[in-house]
Amino acid sequence: MVSTYSLGRLFRIRVGLHISWVVLFAFVTWTLAQAFSDLTPLVAAALAALCAMLLFASVVVHEFAHALVARRFDVQTQGITLFIFGGVATLENEPPTPRAEVAIALAGPVVSGAIALAAAGAMAVCDRFDATPLGAGAAIGFAYVAVANAVLAVFNLIPAFPMDGGRVLRALLWMRTRDRRAATIAAALVGVTLAVCAVVASLVMLGSTHAWPYAWYATLGGFIAWSGWTHLRTARTPAG
Numbered sequence: 001m002v003s004t005y006s007l008g009r010l011f012r013i014r015v016g017l018h019i020s021w022v023v024l025f026a027f028v029t030w031t032l033a034q035a036f037s038d039l040t041p042l043v044a045a046a047l048a049a050l051c052a053m054l055l056f057a058s059v060v061v062h063e064f065a066h067a068l069v070a071r072r073f074d075v076q077t078q079g080i081t082l083f084i085f086g087g088v089a090t091l092e093n094e095p096p097t098p099r100a101e102v103a104i105a106l107a108g109p110v111v112s113g114a115i116a117l118a119a120a121g122a123m124a125v126c127d128r129f130d131a132t133p134l135g136a137g138a139a140i141g142f143a144y145v146a147v148a149n150a151v152l153a154v155f156n157l158i159p160a161f162p163m164d165g166g167r168v169l170r171a172l173l174w175m176r177t178r179d180r181r182a183a184t185i186a187a188a189l190v191g192v193t194l195a196v197c198a199v200v201a202s203l204v205m206l207g208s209t210h211a212w213p214y215a216w217y218a219t220l221g222g223f224i225a226w227s228g229w230t231h232l233r234t235a236r237t238p239a240g
């Protein structure tokens, strides 16, 4: 990817930031700042930016879960990149077996779900035992991390290939048919269909509510549809 800035390496995996991520960061910060309308604009913006940072840290942890489980199956990761549609771990090759694909695909949502539960627990502790403003602030921070990670886990499990849920669907079809190519075609068709439905629903909501987040949902749906379509075309092209 051009215009990707390296943030360094962790577990020997390069973490990069694509220039387009700045748009997403600004969008998330702006959206969150609206929720803090009873604070002064500067404090609201600073708090929103901090929450956005926590969200993107959660995305990076999610991607590392995929990458480190992939490594256990001898599938190496070229890098982890944050970009306008979130994060992606680019694997060097396809998982060797359906079981490996299920393990690699589920690793991200499982870790996000575990972080959500831990953060919810920490929030409850702060709420109960620390009545100071610092305790209340920490409780809000933990609540945000819990919600962000729960959303990450659930959203990624939607069976729209090439998202995590779609990869699980492909692995199950691959297990049944023992034909990875046919499984990819079927899973990608489901993915494109779901993504196109999401685009249409988002555009309808945008038209009726004029709420800008729906424009981003429509764009994200379009990107997932395009990714699914690309996989579909590649799988349908006869090898050699």
Ligand SMILES: [Zn+2]
Pocket (backbone or CB within 6 Å): 062, 063, 066, 108, 109, 156, 164
């Ligand atoms: Zn994932």
